Amino acid sequence: MSDKVYIFDTTLRDGEQSAGIGFTIEDKLEIARALARMNVDIIEAGFPISSLGDLEAVSLIAREVKGPVIAGLARANLADIDACWEGVRRAETPRIHVFISTSDMHMAHQLRKNREDVLEMVRVAVARAASYTSDVEFSPMDASRSDPEFVFQILQAAIEEGATTVNIPDTVGYAIPAEFGALVKTITERVPNIDRARISVHCHNDLGMAVANSLAGVQNGARQVEGAINGIGERAGNTSIEEVIMAIRTRTDFLGLHTDVNTREIYPISRLVERVSGMAVQSNKAIVGKNAFRHSSGIHQDGVLKMRETYEIMDPAEIGVPAGGSIVLTKVSGRHGLRARLDDLGASLSEEEFSRVYDAFKELADRRDEVDDRDLEAILSEQTSMHVAEQWTLDLVQVTAGDHTAPTATVRLVGPDGTMHEDAAIGSGPVDAIYKAINRVMHVTNELTEFSVKSVTEGIDAQGEVTIRIEADGGSFTGRAADTDILVASARAYVHALNRYINAHTQLQAAPRV
Ligand code: KIV
Numbered sequence: 055m056s057d058k059v060y061i062f063d064t065t066l067r068d069g070e071q072s073a074g075i076g077f078t079i080e081d082k083l084e085i086a087r088a089l090a091r092m093n094v095d096i097i098e099a100g101f102p103i104s105s106l107g108d109l110e111a112v113s114l115i116a117r118e119v120k121g122p123v124i125a126g127l128a129r130a131n132l133a134d135i136d137a138c139w140e141g142v143r144r145a146e147t148p149r150i151h152v153f154i155s156t157s158d159m160h161m162a163h164q165l166r167k168n169r170e171d172v173l174e175m176v177r178v179a180v181a182r183a184a185s186y187t188s189d190v191e192f193s194p195m196d197a198s199r200s201d202p203e204f205v206f207q208i209l210q211a212a213i214e215e216g217a218t219t220v221n222i223p224d225t226v227g228y229a230i231p232a233e234f235g236a237l238v239k240t241i242t243e244r245v246p247n248i249d250r251a252r253i254s255v256h257c258h259n260d261l262g263m264a265v266a267n268s269l270a271g272v273q274n275g276a277r278q279v280e281g282a283i284n285g286i287g288e289r290a291g292n293t294s295i296e297e298v299i300m301a302i303r304t305r306t307d308f309l310g311l312h313t314d315v316n317t318r319e320i321y322p323i324s325r326l327v328e329r330v331s332g333m334a335v336q337s338n339k340a341i342v343g344k345n346a347f348r349h350s351s352g353i354h355q356d357g358v359l360k361m362r363e364t365y366e367i368m369d370p371a372e373i374g375v376p377a378g379g380s381i382v383l384t385k386v387s388g389r390h391g392l393r394a395r396l397d398d399l400g401a402s403l404s405e406e407e408f409s410r411v412y413d414a415f416k417e418l419a420d421r422r423d424e425v426d427d428r429d430l431e432a433i434l435s436e437q438t439s440m441h442v443a444e445q446w447t448l449d450l451v452q453v454t455a456g457d458h459t460a461p462t463a464t465v466r467l468v469g470p471d472g473t474m475h476e477d478a479a480i481g482s483g484p485v486d487a488i489y490k491a492i493n494r495v496m497h498v499t500n501e502l503t504e505f506s507v508k509s510v511t512e513g514i515d516a517q518g519e520v521t522i523r524i525e526a527d528g529g530s531f532t533g534r535a536a537d538t539d540i541l542v543a544s545a546r547a548y549v550h551a552l553n554r555y556i557n558a559h560t561q562l563q564a565a566p567r568v
């Protein structure tokens with residue numbers, strides 16, 4: 055058996071199923087491009103039947119992103135599979151991923167079908183998918199809680215109909231590594247035609263064991279692992295794909311396996327997904343957390359300074375973690391120095407994006423002694439991946455607040471046609487007053503569901519980064535902005551989220567019908 059483990063990234067499909075995440079089509083394309091740079095083998099770009107927006111995004115990624123296989127998800131019915139094919143068909147290598155539940159609980163209570171019905175649905179659906187493409191994946195959903203005998207039977211049927219990858223999902227994160235590994239092993243022994251398909255594993259993290267279960271799967275014969283960047287996904291999330299990749303790389307001595315992933319792209323893509331999803335990566339998260347390579351105690355610092363390997367099992371450079379660098383950025387730094395630092399951070403920017411970042415950097419540098427990597431990441435976040443075709447821009451915000459006055463805000467915005475609009479409002483606090491004033495100008499009915507402020511760096515002159523989420527028309531839109539004045543950052547973050555909503559709304563109206 056080959057020692058290569060195929061990496062299947064589902065950030066854009068299962069990852070997007072995280073409560074509160076709603077990627078725009080631009081976010082999806084940018085993530086897909088970053089995944090291709092990282093050299094993952096398969097990108098699951100979406101679930102085309104689920105919405106016109108998803109179909110549009112899958113089809114765009116299929117046309118634009120070269121290298122990885124582009125997969126779409128489909129339930130085991132003809133309409134789903136036809137829509138899925140419509141989404142992926144222009145890819146260099148398109149894949150249709152068909153799934154249906156096989157546990158008695160799901161079949162009885164959700165599908166209301168018996169085993170014979172489900173078996174027949176799988177045959178018909180996989181055959182239809184195979185009539186479109188030779189790359190078909192089949193998943194028996196809730197496999198880890200299904201009767202193994204039925205799973206063997208259904209996998210055999212799927213392979214007979216043309217499935218070339220069979221994926222074993224631990225849909226509800228219920229399995230224990232030894233148990234899940236044993237299931238995969240039994241599949242290699244009991245499914246008679248298993249030599250015609252690659253076994254994949256897809257684990258959820260409800261008990262915190264998704265990565266451990268995935269590795270147990272590969273130790274027992276799986277050669278594809280599914281997961282999402284930063285482990286985002288339904289409930290407690292999916293397998294953190296970067297953890298699997300680095301475990302396979304770091305413990306090749308024990309596992310004897312490899313992936314083809316360019317690991318130096320891991321850190322930049324983790325930051326990108328954090329930015330556009332609005333889901334913060336916990337500081338102590340393995341591989342990509344802020345503290346993953348920081349040493350605090352004297353003994354550890356002493357060891358690392360003498361020899362890095364004393365307390366570091368991976369070289370942060372292999373993951374693309376910026377080294378800090380010798381260039382100090384201040385208000386007298388030029389474009390060259392900034393470009394070099396941004397290169398170290400793994401930011402690949404167009405000229406237009408670079409100019410925006412440069413202007414924002416200059417503005418901040420005028421107010422700070424030094425601009426460090428975290429400041430730059432905040433600027434990048436606002437000026438690049440989160441940048442949306444500006445519909446409205448904030449020109450002015452002024453606030454009166456205090457303990458003896460009603461918080462009042464005046465805002466001035468430039469509209470899509472270049473005209474100025476000014477209004478004012480009173481609120482329960484300064485941010486409320488700003489948001490009410492902006493609402494009086496932009497007229498987007500929405501509900502603010504999340505608002506958080508964090509300090510980007512330390513010190514009294516630090517930038518405050520505001521991340522917000524709004525719900526509008528059944529969709530969820532994040533906005534983010536950083537400034538040394540958190541009220542200004544709050545205003546810009548709100549306008550940003552509203553612009554994202556307006557953009558998505560326009561795209562949806564322009565999307566083609568299935
Ligand atoms: O968790 C799951 O079972 C899934 C399937 C669609 C593969 O996401």
Ligand code: ZN
Nearest residue numbers: 068225256258
């Ligand atoms: Zn899943």
